[in-house]
Amino acid sequence: MTTKSKKASSAETAETGPTLDTVTLQQTAREVTDLSGKAGFADLMARLQTESGLMFGRHRGRVKAKMLGVDATGSDKDEALRNWANAARRALLKEGGAA
Numbered sequence: 001m002t003t004k005s006k007k008a009s010s011a012e013t014a015e016t017g018p019t020l021d022t023v024t025l026q027q028t029a030r031e032v033t034d035l036s037g038k039a040g041f042a043d044l045m046a047r048l049q050t051e052s053g054l055m056f057g058r059h060r061g062r063v064k065a066k067m068l069g070v071d072a073t074g075s076d077k078d079e080a081l082r083n084w085a086n087a088a089r090r091a092l093l094k095e096g097g098a099a
Contacts, residue, residue: 020069020095025088028052028068032085036078045081056080 028048035041048054054067062073065080072087074080 020091022092022095024052025068025070025092029085029088029092032081036082036085041078045077048081054081 031044032048035044045054048067052067054065056077057064057066059073062075063077063080064071064073065077065084067084068088070084070088070091072080072083074083
């Protein structure tokens, strides 16, 4: 019986990087784009914070949005989330998924 040690598994993950959930990324990016600038955008932001782990922080005087392994910055939360959707699409293209 062979088992991999935790070190070996960690080393493999470090080499390949974290795997992105392409389906969730694609759906979330589409939702953000569809509601951007509309009345339900604040509600979407609140839902993503509770359901998908969307976090906002400050980085060098800009707002940083981080969720599902992708992060982006903007001048405010709305812009940071819109930029996150664009970064998510670029990550999908890099992974080979359809954006």
